[in-house]
Amino acid sequence: MVYPKHNNNKEKRGIDIVSGIVTNEFDFIWRSQANSDDYGTDGIIEITENQYVLGKSIAVQIKYGESWFNEVKNNCFIVRESSQKHYHYWLDNSLPHIFIITNESDEAYWVSLNEDSVIKTEKGLKIKIPCENEFLKAKKEIGKLAKYDKLNFIKSNSEIIKCLKAHIENDCKVVFTYSTRTDKTYCGDYELFVEDEDSVIVENLDYIVMPKDFTFFDMGKFLMYLFPWADVSIDEEYYEIHEETDPIEKYKQEYGFYDKETGEYYYNHDDVYWNPYRPYEDGLVESYRFLLQPNKLADAILLIEEYMKSEYNDLNFSSTLSKEIKNVTFDF
Known part of the structure; x- marks a missing residue:
């Protein structure tokens, strides 16, 4: 059997x-x-x-x-x-x-x-x-x-870069807002959206993925982690209206010395360090508002994606790609 x-x-x-x-x-x-x-x-x-x-x-x-x-x-x-x-x-x-x-x-x-x-x-x-x-x-x-996965990085970021470039060409602003409590170890609340000349949101971008339990101490590195393909700066016009503390006065109090006779703070003008990523609301809750502008890495990502979609034996395009990549420099 x-x-x-x-x-x-x-x-x-x-x-x-x-x-x-x-x-x-x-x-x-x-x-x-x-x-x-x-x-x-x-x-x-x-x-x-x-x-x-x-x-x-x-x-x-x-x-x-x-x-x-x-x-x-x-x-x-x-x-x-x-x-x-x-x-x-x-x-x-x-x-x-x-x-x-x-x-x-x-x-x-x-x-x-x-x-x-x-x-x-x-x-x-x-x-x-x-x-x-x-x-x-x-x-x-x-x-x-x-x-x-570098290829996946290119594919996943190319679409958002194309979207941002198209909006910027139409005189729109790409805005990233971020708020966090200074006494909590979580990533905070954030939004990425496109705003027109009248400050009207024309598109919300569901792009960012951040860990929920993410603690950082350097805002510059944090922004580089999120947007390596963009130059990021504070929204100066928004800060002029909403910034709670004069950055010069804040710097005096943090790094200057206090004169009891005059009741004022003084500091050495040569030692002033301006935080390019300072919050406009500072205290228990820190709030930021940044503008994004695609950088040279963004251009390189789009160029590589174009190459990936092309015939790999297209020598003319390969030569162009090689020349473009050689000209890309990154100041990280």
């Missing part, structure tokens, strides 16, 4: 262990590559923060079974590959790769694949995985290793 035979797919068991940790413990997104041709990637981890998908990913190669834990030297598990075919695929890949070994006890240990951890041998590759690298405890390290 013949019965169907159970296929004990060890590779799938290893993937189940890793994907379970990724989704249940890290609250990241797991995208399996198990049904695809195996070139050295079993899955992709997408990083999330406070339920926001950040566009950062990392690739994973998984091995399952007790045999992968047999060789230990200098407090490292030693994994041996019988060929070198994955070496350049892992180390030269646009996505960083990590290597994970798992076993029947649901243990999982990992290492970032780089020139230090992957060593070429006469017969293949040797991978060193520190015995202290428990994957279950690696959420923060995995998040740091993950990289932004």
